[in-house]
Amino acid sequence: MEQLTTQVRDKHRLLSELARRRGFFWGSFEIYGGVSGFIDLGPLGTGLKREIEDSWRDFFLRRHGFTEISTPIITPERVLEASGHVQNFKDPMTECTNCHRRFRADQLIKEAAGTETEGLDLDQLSVLLKQVKCPECGGVLGSPQYFVTMFKTNIGPYGEDPAYTRPEAAQGIFVDFHRVLEVMREKFPLGIAQVGTVLRNEISPRQGPIRLREFTIMDFELFFDPERPECPYIDEVREDKLSIVTEDTRKKGRSETTRITTAEALEKRLVKSPWMAYFMSQSARFLAKLGINEHYQRFFEKLSTERAHYSSQTFDHEVKLDRWDWVEVAGFAYRTDFDLRSHMQATGIDLRVFKAYDSPIEKKVRTIRPNHQKIRQRFGTDAGRIISLLAREESWRVNQN
């Protein structure tokens, strides 16, 4: 057992060494003593990354006529408040009362006790933390607190336009949804991707390239008419096998894999959306093409307590690694209309889509709409704040419709 651990550790060390020597990647700011959570891609790494991105575009975008946009990393606080990130994108942190180093409370518990911690609140974590010692000095760990894991900054010289670096590229897609829909001639389903840098101010990243504070995400959002949820490509993958650890299995405290065709997974309602099932199959094919045998892949369904704030069903696409066991490489979330509804309520801009009834219905409605162009002309840099304040007043209208 001891020997196996050593072997595994050595393989990881040897691969890291090789990656560095051949010019794939190494820790950033090496000559400054390094900063954990950041890696540099060398000549081979940069080329490899670009090939993976292009191959991903072939799998997920080009063949379906889906599109790609590019939006800023710096994101005003009000956008991430609307999306729920300011409220929810945080991790529980504990500080050692002796050496004052800080750690992710949930990770320490998981590593020390093997207990699943997602969805637990601070009180529950606090109780479990009493059985764990500081991994650095063995000291007693303090009560956990939440830490927002987005890098905070300010736009412009006022210091009063707070912003964060984006933790996902998806919000840029939602904010632009209506503009892109227009450009793409109002056709559904509309698939919009964004490949770009995202940042997460992790508390204590300690897993090399697995958990980074800065990395490239390939975000893809599909918008479809909920009255027409079917996926026209489903036949291509219906016999593809998926390995799923279902929510039901996990609720029974077990973790075995259900191996099932994509068609069956849909029939048995294990996957709620045909599009999601299709993209899960595509994702398994994509990883296989990158060289990851299907037996080292699985889809791990999240419990309702573990899911992100925006999702009604989530699968993590995981890959089995010698050193880190199962590691998430992609997430499939059925976000419903959570994001568009949130931005609509925050801005008062109507992001709904026109759909004709089979036979016309006539109805008179009186509404008030602020003229944003005039507000901008009159109030200049304050326009954003004013529009957003007006929008809160207006949101009753959106809610009532």
Added chain:
Amino acid sequence: MEQLTTQVRDKHRLLSELARRRGFFWGSFEIYGGVSGFIDLGPLGTGLKREIEDSWRDFFLRRHGFTEISTPIITPERVLEASGHVQNFKDPMTECTNCHRRFRADQLIKEAAGTETEGLDLDQLSVLLKQVKCPECGGVLGSPQYFVTMFKTNIGPYGEDPAYTRPEAAQGIFVDFHRVLEVMREKFPLGIAQVGTVLRNEISPRQGPIRLREFTIMDFELFFDPERPECPYIDEVREDKLSIVTEDTRKKGRSETTRITTAEALEKRLVKSPWMAYFMSQSARFLAKLGINEHYQRFFEKLSTERAHYSSQTFDHEVKLDRWDWVEVAGFAYRTDFDLRSHMQATGIDLRVFKAYDSPIEKKVRTIRPNHQKIRQRFGTDAGRIISLLAREESWRVNQN
């Protein structure tokens, strides 16, 4: 005259409209009222940008066997202190005493009085500013102050690891120089590029896509042996014409263009480095390939007072626009060994390159080198700071060599 201005303005407005409607680009966060200095690239814009990047790689990298790396956007403060950016990357800002809006003092002066302002200090700007009124309300403008135009943030939960988002991708190249040299088998000249996002917290960007707070840079640094400064590709471009507004011309208060072959520009020492002259010609060809007629291009030499802190000769590659007149699209700076020397002094890491004498010389030298690996093992997250403090002690050694 009036009519011409209107026409020009309309053309700019029409093009912006077209770009938005066709899906090239539009202002970011539109539904939130917009934030100046940020644009989104739509489906066509994203594709066009990728094609420009790939074409650039063909022109500057692939054909020369030069390479590309990718390093983080978030950069620790100590790295940007060493590079001189914390000290020098700032703009003079003035606040209207009436409406309290803030502006770039130098730009207001340039727009109102047509005076060149680069290199002026706060006192000189203060005097000139007395003749300018607030462009928004006509109020009196306050004394100018410096504002650091990098977005500030903190790494990790301590709040004591201050960092900035990078204003250029070049520092990542310098910090990695020795690692990449090793990967590329110690061969000179060594060309290293980085294509990626950079951020500049501009005080009041008002020129649409021309002056952005977040944009993609294509940074390229060439490292060569100063005893072998010649460029093997120079013959390919020796008859190419360059349009240069030289430092000499500008010192005489004039601004006419010297039209001269690349070979002549080198013979007359108008351009100090053969490599720089070669890349300037390549850059002119590259822009011509993108569709910009050579008559709308020029190289504008910076005066010593205007140059960035790291440069001993700089040309801005400029393009003439109807609306904004001459606008910088690329910069060519002879950075000497400024950056490597700075990082060497800040870290104590020897970034010099071994070069054999023609006949060997024997010499005994006694040096002390801290063992960084042991320091990291013993001091963990404090290692970076300790190594950098030791390095300051050590730097006399580097300086004396």
